[in-house]
Amino acid sequence: MTAEIIDGKAFAARVRGQVAEQVARLKADHGITPGLAVVLVGEDPASQVYVRSKGKQTVEVGMNSFEHKLPADVSRYDLFALIDRLNADPAVNGILVQFPVPDHLSEAEIVARIDPAKDVDGLHIENAGLLASGQKAMVSCTPLGCLMMLRDRLGDLSGLDAVVIGRSNLVGKPMAQLLLRDSCTVTVAHSRTRDLPGVVRRADIVVAAVGRPRFVPGDWIKPGATVIDVGINRLPHEEDGGKGKLVGDVDFDSAVRVAGAITPVPGGVGPMTIACLLANTLTATCRVNGLDEPEGLTA
Numbered sequence: 001m002t003a004e005i006i007d008g009k010a011f012a013a014r015v016r017g018q019v020a021e022q023v024a025r026l027k028a029d030h031g032i033t034p035g036l037a038v039v040l041v042g043e044d045p046a047s048q049v050y051v052r053s054k055g056k057q058t059v060e061v062g063m064n065s066f067e068h069k070l071p072a073d074v075s076r077y078d079l080f081a082l083i084d085r086l087n088a089d090p091a092v093n094g095i096l097v098q099f100p101v102p103d104h105l106s107e108a109e110i111v112a113r114i115d116p117a118k119d120v121d122g123l124h125i126e127n128a129g130l131l132a133s134g135q136k137a138m139v140s141c142t143p144l145g146c147l148m149m150l151r152d153r154l155g156d157l158s159g160l161d162a163v164v165i166g167r168s169n170l171v172g173k174p175m176a177q178l179l180l181r182d183s184c185t186v187t188v189a190h191s192r193t194r195d196l197p198g199v200v201r202r203a204d205i206v207v208a209a210v211g212r213p214r215f216v217p218g219d220w221i222k223p224g225a226t227v228i229d230v231g232i233n234r235l236p237h238e239e240d241g242g243k244g245k246l247v248g249d250v251d252f253d254s255a256v257r258v259a260g261a262i263t264p265v266p267g268g269v270g271p272m273t274i275a276c277l278l279a280n281t282l283t284a285t286c287r288v289n290g291l292d293e294p295e296g297l298t299a
């Protein structure tokens with residue numbers, strides 16, 4: 001058996017199409033253009049690529065994109081002054097500070113400074129708390145994109161065994177919350193989990209967000225399971241003949257032979273993350289203006 005390969009790129013293009021439609025309607029009916037601000041501290045090349053492609057896609061769906069590049073040694077004071085300005089700016093509906101940030105800055109402090117209504121990463125404790133208590137929140141883009149793909153493939157998720165490998169605030173924890181809300185039986189695994197292979201073998205749904213290249217081999221996967229690979233790992237150049245190939249946290253070649261469906265890397269979760277960032281910016285814009293939320297684009 002060979003798994004269905006879930007085309008995240010095509011799925012993301014459809015989501016962006018829906019966002020673009022609604023943005024056009026907001027403009028025509030209400031004269032509102034959503035705006036997304038992305039803040040990049042330092043010059044990490046991978047982050048620069050990612051921020052550039054976000055900016056481009058933001059403009060393509062008809063939103064305003066505001067990019068702020070700050071030097072790696074920016075003071076906490078100057079970064080907070082920028083966040084305060086973005087919080088107060090009515091043209092800005094979403095704010096994303098790209099992580100990681102240099103060591104002299106605290107991610108927790110940065111997140112706490114962002115207006116929860118503009119927190120399109122869903123990291124603010126207000127949003128994390130709302131999600132955990134089953135209320136309307138801004139939900140982190142990556143888990144939101146994973147949920148959309150899972151619902152699309154499986155329909156009703158209730159009663160399914162789901163394993164999330166990883167417990168970060170950005171991916172693992174909100175993913176587990178969303179799956180729980182959809183009535184999965186959720187296990188959250190991490191670096192101290194005993195018998196990870198045994199835990200993964202029980203799962204109908206596996207979400208891998210570990211940050212280790214090809215960490216999950218095919219023989220951990222239950223036949224027919226749906227595998228969502230969040231990992232974005234760039235292999236060192238010498239391992240792939242010079243290109244610095246991107247691989248996920250799942251060993252795709254062995255897993256594809258066992259799973260029922262699997263997301264590839266690249267072309268899986270990554271494009272959905274950016275599409276959901278745009279969807280979240282639209283949602284934030286509708287909420288702040290007291291308008292109906294876009295259908296099918298929220299959790």
Ligand SMILES: NC(=O)C1=CN([C@@H]2O[C@H](COP(=O)(O)OP(=O)(O)OC[C@H]3O[C@@H](n4cnc5c(N)ncnc54)[C@H](OP(=O)(O)O)[C@@H]3O)[C@@H](O)[C@H]2O)C=CC1
Pocket residue numbers: 142165166167168169170171172189190191192193196209210211212230231232233249269270271273
């Ligand atoms: N496609 C996309 O859009 C996105 C992709 N990513 C990618 O997803 C991956 C995860 O990101 P993120 O959640 O931010 O990463 P973090 O480094 O914050 O979290 C990694 C998690 O994996 C767990 N882990 C590490 N080693 C093991 C192990 N040997 N066995 C079991 N669990 C382990 C850690 O456990 P512990 O808590 O015990 O240390 C931790 O909870 C990365 O590759 C990242 O690049 C991230 C965001 C978006």
Ligand SMILES: Nc1nc(=O)c2c([nH]1)NC[C@@H]1CN(c3ccc(C(=O)N[C@@H](CCC(=O)O)C(=O)O)cc3)C=[N+]21
Pocket residue numbers: 049050096097098099100121141142170232246265266267268269270271273274
């Ligand atoms: N505050 C914050 N929020 C984030 O959501 C966040 C972050 N910081 N820091 C970094 C990680 C990583 N991340 C990715 C998103 C899209 C792709 C993506 O589009 N990937 C393409 C390939 C890109 C390529 O070729 O390099 C793909 O998988 O097909 C990758 C990685 C969001 N993150």
